[in-house]
Amino acid sequence: MPHDTVASAPAGPEPRLRPRPRTTALRPGYSRFVNLAKRIFPAIALVLLLLVAVWPRLQDAIERVHFAPPQLDLREAQDVRMVEARYSGIDRQQRPFVITANVARQNPSANDIVALEQPKGDITTASGNAIQITARTGIYQPQTQLLDLFGDVRLLQDKGNEFRTGSAHINMADGTADGHEPIEGEGPFGHASGQGFRMLDRGDVIIFTGQSHIELVPHEKKAAR
Numbered sequence: 001m002p003h004d005t006v007a008s009a010p011a012g013p014e015p016r017l018r019p020r021p022r023t024t025a026l027r028p029g030y031s032r033f034v035n036l037a038k039r040i041f042p043a044i045a046l047v048l049l050l051l052v053a054v055w056p057r058l059q060d061a062i063e064r065v066h067f068a069p070p071q072l073d074l075r076e077a078q079d080v081r082m083v084e085a086r087y088s089g090i091d092r093q094q095r096p097f098v099i100t101a102n103v104a105r106q107n108p109s110a111n112d113i114v115a116l117e118q119p120k121g122d123i124t125t126a127s128g129n130a131i132q133i134t135a136r137t138g139i140y141q142p143q144t145q146l147l148d149l150f151g152d153v154r155l156l157q158d159k160g161n162e163f164r165t166g167s168a169h170i171n172m173a174d175g176t177a178d179g180h181e182p183i184e185g186e187g188p189f190g191h192a193s194g195q196g197f198r199m200l201d202r203g204d205v206i207i208f209t210g211q212s213h214i215e216l217v218p219h220e221k222k223a224a225r
Contacts, residue, residue, distance in 0.1 A: 080106045085116070089145055091173050095202065098122045099140055099147060099172070114140045121147060121170065123202050130158045131203035133170065133177075145172040153179070157203065161187030165197065175202030183208065190217040 085104030090096055101116035119138035123131045136151030147170040155163040163185030170177040177199035184193040195210025208214070 091175055095124055097172050112141050112143045116140055125204045126201045127204050132156045147172055176200060190215045
């Protein structure tokens with residue numbers, strides 16, 4: 001029997017589907033981040049390289065530095081410090097006196113000893129005159145009313161006399177004082193010097209001890225009538 005013949009188109013290559021081009025729209029924020037990163041990352045890398053290069057020197061410098069904690073003097077912590085200190089009292093004859101100082105330090109374990117900076121003592125003499133004694137430093141014993149002065153001791157009388165010496169021991173209760181270092185002074189009477197001194201009657205009388213010298217100023221003669 002005859003067979004039917006079916007004609008077919010010649011076989012050829014199958015057509016390929018081309019993919020659509022993919023487009024990505026970058027957001028403005030992301031673009032700015034990329035641009036900023038391009039600038040920052042190289043700078044960070046440069047800093048790290050420099051740090052690696054100088055780190056051995058920095059480590060040596062750090063090891064040489066010693067941080068010493070502040071030392072606290074326990075003696076100072078135990079002292080009582082008073083600014084513009086003032087001590088007042090009455091002598092055996094019921095006359096008042098005052099002792100002041102820029103700074104006074106008192107140790108609780110020694111209540112009867114007060115260290116003074118820039119001390120000053122004000123006394124009223126037996127005749128009612130005023131006398132003032134100053135120094136750089138001093139020690140005052142409130143219970144016994146004893147005052148020791150050191151360094152540039154000056155004794156000033158309201159009569160205009162001034163005496164200077166290196167140290168003085170003053171008994172505020174008796175109104176007496178003495179010193180064993182060279183002393184000199186001047187005033188309306190003239191000039192005087194000695195190897196030491198004694199003060200009596202709360203300053204009305206001052207005696208120069210040891211080898212002494214005095215130059216008196218003569219009084220002016222009254223005009224003849």
